[in-house]
Amino acid sequence: MSESLRRAFGDDPFYDWVLPAGAHREAALRGFFRLLLTQLSDQLQETYTTSGLAGSAVWLAPGKHQLSWWRQLRLVPSFTQVVGLGGIRRGLRIISHMDALHASVMTAPHYTLSLLGVEPSAQRQGLGRQLLQPILDRCDDERIPAYVDTAKADNVPFYERVGFDLQTEAQHPEFPTFWCMTRTPR
Numbered sequence: 387m388s389e390s391l392r393r394a395f396g397d398d399p400f401y402d403w404v405l406p407a408g409a410h411r412e413a414a415l416r417g418f419f420r421l422l423l424t425q426l427s428d429q430l431q432e433t434y435t436t437s438g439l440a441g442s443a444v445w446l447a448p449g450k451h452q453l454s455w456w457r458q459l460r461l462v463p464s465f466t467q468v469v470g471l472g473g474i475r476r477g478l479r480i481i482s483h484m485d486a487l488h489a490s491v492m493t494a495p496h497y498t499l500s501l502l503g504v505e506p507s508a509q510r511q512g513l514g515r516q517l518l519q520p521i522l523d524r525c526d527d528e529r530i531p532a533y534v535d536t537a538k539a540d541n542v543p544f545y546e547r548v549g550f551d552l553q554t555e556a557q558h559p560e561f562p563t564f565w566c567m568t569r570t571p572r
Contacts, residue, residue, distance in 0.1 A: 387435055387442050388419035394441070394503030395419075399537040399562035404477045405469060417468035422501075425461055432497070434517045441504035443517035448495035448530060480561050484535060491553045491566045492533045497521055499534040515548055522548065525571050532569040537562040 392415040395401050405414050423433075423444075432445035458478075466474050488498070499521075504513045525532050534545055542552060542565050550567035557563045 387423055387439050388416050390439050390505050391419040391442060391501065391503040392416040393505055396506075397538075400480065403480060403537075403562050405473055410470075414469050414473065418465070421461075421464055421468055425464055432521055434520060436513060436517070440508040441513040441517050442501065443499065443514075443521070444501040445521045446498040446500050448497060483558065483561055484564065487535060487554070487556050487564055487566050488533065492531070492568060494531060496531040496533050496568075497525055499532065502534075514544060518548055522569070525569065529571045531571060533567070534569075535564050535566045537564050539563070539565065541565070542567070 392412060395415065396412075401415060405411050405418075432447060433442065434445075435442045462474060465477075469477065499518070502514055502517060504517075522532065524530075532550070534550060536542065536545065545567050546552070548569075549572065550569045552565060552567050554566045555563060556566060
């Protein structure tokens with residue numbers, strides 16, 4: 387999964403900002419996703435993938451979208467080995483910005499789409515929608531909204547097609563633009 391996520395997010399502005407281009411970027415991205423999927427697996431209980439691992443959707447359940455400061459502190463050594471001290475500093479700054487955006491858009495309990503990545507060669511074949519569907523159905527059944535943010539403008543129409551509505555386009559002088567979107571249960 388970490389390898390397919392690395393390829394899926396290879397041109398994502400969020401990861402470009404945290405891990406600028408360089409000789410070690412691909413290894414850092416792969417290691418980042420590997421750590422995310424292993425070190426935070428207790429938080430990521432709603433993770434879906436395809437049989438060939440061509441795509442993954444990682445959801446956070448209501449009330450689970452932020453890690454405690456203690457938990458973040460305990461993860462710093464592992465993530466520092468993978469992304470370096472500069473990546474940690476940059477990551478903490480941009481995540482703080484994203485958390486503030488998230489809190490300004492969504493206050494009710496909700497599911498958060500943390501990651502949706504599909505291998506570039508498998509994109510535009512319905513895998514993304516298929517990976518999202520189990521939680522979107524649960525949102526509808528349980529009458530719970532969903533939230534996603536993206537730093538990639540090309541993703542906005544896809545999320546709109548699966549029922550998300552654009553809430554804000556957050557431009558910032560330092561960070562990439564983020565599009566924050568919510569989905570009301572159907």
